[in-house]
Amino acid sequence: MSLSLDDRVTALPGVGPKLAGRLDEAFGIRTVRDLLEHYPRRYHDAGEVLDLGDVEEGAPATLLGEVLDWSTRRVPPRGKRSRALDLAEGRVRQASGAVFTVTFFNQRWRASTLPPGTVAAFSGTVKRFRGELQLASPDVQVLGKVGSGTDAASAAERLDHQRLLAVYRATDGLPSFKLNELVEVALEALPPLEDWLPEELRSGHRLRPLDEAVRAIHAPADQPDRRAARRRLAFDELFSLQLGLQWRRRQLEADTVGLDNAPEPAGWASRFLAALPFPPTGAQTRAMGDLGRDLAAPRPMHRLLQGDVGSGKTVVAVWTMLCAVDRGRQAALMVPTEVLAEQHLRTLTELLAPLGVNVLDGLRVAALTSSTSTNERRRILSELLTGELDLIVGTHALLEEGVRFADLGVVVIDEQHRFGVSQRVQLKEKSAPFDGATPTAPDVLVMTATPIPRSLALTLYGDLDVTVLDELPPGREPITTQLITPEQAHRRARLEAFIRTEVAAGRRAYVVCPFVEESEQLPGRGAVQEHRRLATEVFPDLEVVLVHGRLSSAGKEAAMSAFRNGDAQVLVSTTVIEVGVDVPEATIMVIEDAERFGISQLHQLRGRVGRGGGRSFCVLFAGWSSELGDDALERLEAVAQTTDGFQLAETDLRIRGAGQLFGRAQSGLPDLILARVQEDVDLVAATRELAARILDDDPGLAEPRHAALRAEVLRR
Ligand code: ADP
Ligand code: MG
Secondary structure, eight states, rough: OOOOOBBBBSSSSSSOHHHHHHHHHHHHOBBBBHHHSSSOOOOOOOOSSOOOOOOTTTTTEEEEEEEEEEEEEOOOOTTTSSSOOEEEEEEEEEETTTTTEEEESOOOOHHSOOOOOOOEEEEEEEETTTTEEESSSEEEEEEBBBTTTBOOOHHHHHHSSEEEEEOOOOSEEEEEHHHHHHHHHHHSSSOOOOOSSSHHHHHHOOOOOOOHHHHHSSSSHHHHHHHHHHHHHHHHHHHHHHHHHHHHHHHHHHOOOEOOOOOOEEEEEEHHHHHHHHHOOHHHHHHHHHHHHHSSSOOEEEEEEOOOOOOHHHHHHHHHHHHHHHTTOOEEEOOHHHHHHHHHHHHHHHHHHOOOBSSSSSSOOEOOOSSSOOHHHHHHHHHHHHHHOEEESSSGEEEEEEEEOSSSEEEEEEEESSSSSHHHHHGGGGOOOSSOOEEOOOEEEEEESSSSOOOHHHTTTTSSSSEOOOOOOOOOOOOEEEEEOOGGGGGHHHHHHHHHHHTTTOOEEEOOBBBBBOOOOSOOOHHHHHHHHHHIIIOSSEEEEEEOOTOOHHHHHHHHHHHTTTSOSEEEEEGGGGSSSOOOOOEEEEEETTSSHHHHHHHHHHSSSSSSSSSSSEEEEOOOSSOOHHHHHHHHHHHHHOOOHHHHHHHHHHOOOOOHHHHHHHHHHHSSSOTTTHHHHHHHHHHHHHHHHHHOOOTOOSGGGGGGHHHHHHOO
């Protein structure tokens, strides 16, 4: 019996239940496939591994050997250097028996991470010191431990035919070299992998066979080898994603009939536009043009409306919903949080007031969340079923069993990235007819304020058409963003004084903390503690309110409405206010422990100010409760430098990669592990097109020649 990809890792020689448990816990690696998809994080370029005799002084070199021992000593201050240094010196023996020294300054921990018996490659510049050859502060790559099958000679041999050594994401209990060993064992035991891509498709796109690619990604001979392997595997990720998304969309379309939801000339939608207190922006008008065409077309609409924070998506959403009402149908708006549902209900009611809301002959609008009272809920459900309710705003509660519409025409989903694809589908099925007729599919508009580059949008939303609101309404106030680190502690007091003057001028401030409550596991500012501090010590004369996810809805709503109407001037909260909350008088956004937030979160939070109340400010406190890493600093500086969401999204994508940006949990899509949407734009376009072509031929992927494709897409 030969090993197969779907076998558990325990099928590998040398892997017992204990190691298997650790692999699962640390990386979710259960099967051989999981192990092989734990791709290298980077590669250690060992260059040419040298013997001591061949080493040239002053030249870069990689020396390899077994650590013998460590000594540490203090080096007294000397010359301009005013501080003493800790020097750790390790002696390393090469396979030939020759010994060299590696030195590290102020890195005592090296001695414990490289205990005697460790076999490692050290890369750096060679110096001669008191007659001995030395590598000062070299790059280190651990290759194994003496006694567990590795010694200096076998490690040297391995690096002889493989300059690039895979470095894996690792933990203390599972160092990278252990993963190197396991992968090697697995690749040796596996028979050649079958390729799911037909030969002619591979040659058409200059792709390597799967088996070669999988082996080369873990043990590339050189850089071109590594690049070709990555390209093939990235192609697989993108192609199966595109094929899956487009396949599903076609299935949905095949099974359903679209509705004609074109706006009526003198109907609700056009009266709504006429009654707006401002003219729509050019971008809003263009978006409504796109949507109008989709709404009228016989196939169901699936459109993504992308627009930066404050670009005015709500108006477009309301207009779209009213198009359904024009045809005597209903519309639903689904949002990720209760706070947002309440906010949208209020906005809708205000925007629609000129047309009459919840009055005789007016539109009927309601909100449904998990904290809607039982009586209210019962009333809403029955009015949805009879068609009395025209518009409903709600959270996940809309998806529950028992929510049924008389005739659902339009579904709008706000903050798309918070919902999975399956939830999108679930809501659409709420209008199944009772008479057994062909089900009709409502038109779906999904909206996101997480600006994503077009290439990424096309990848992630392979099944959606995309419209971008690329213009902000006029009158936006500029937002100044500042970073305050602990070295600038005096600026905290200055900020507090500034908040006081702003409040005196009728303005308001948000203070956002990363956690509800501070704890030992989570050092940092807790909203509860910060609220207490601000309310009692800093602003005893002001009204400071608190909102976080553990409060009751009534408590949340009371605090929000106090802040909205000005009874409270400072709102301390967690990120529950991240999306959509709209209080024009708020001009200051303070974010504590800003390094704990991602770029898009910070951008969303900052978007809560600058909404018309005057010049606005965003203050990011960073490094107060945890070290500021390079990535964090880069993120924060990017946010401080620009308010352009698309530019920030590009930066975010560069720092984090698409896989992490839109993880499986959030997007409902498989992770892109290797594919990098920015660099792989050509692959994104090619796979999207290829998938469409294949499905044009065979919409159900039912033909025998597509069996392998079908199986792979289903598996993923
Ligand atoms: P977002 O795209 O973040 O959801 P909103 O829809 O909340 O943005 O709009 C932000 C603010 O801009 C709201 O106060 C809204 O009333 C206002 N607004 C929307 N469209 C326009 C417009 N065309 N002209 C002026 N203000 C507008
Ligand atoms: Mg919004």
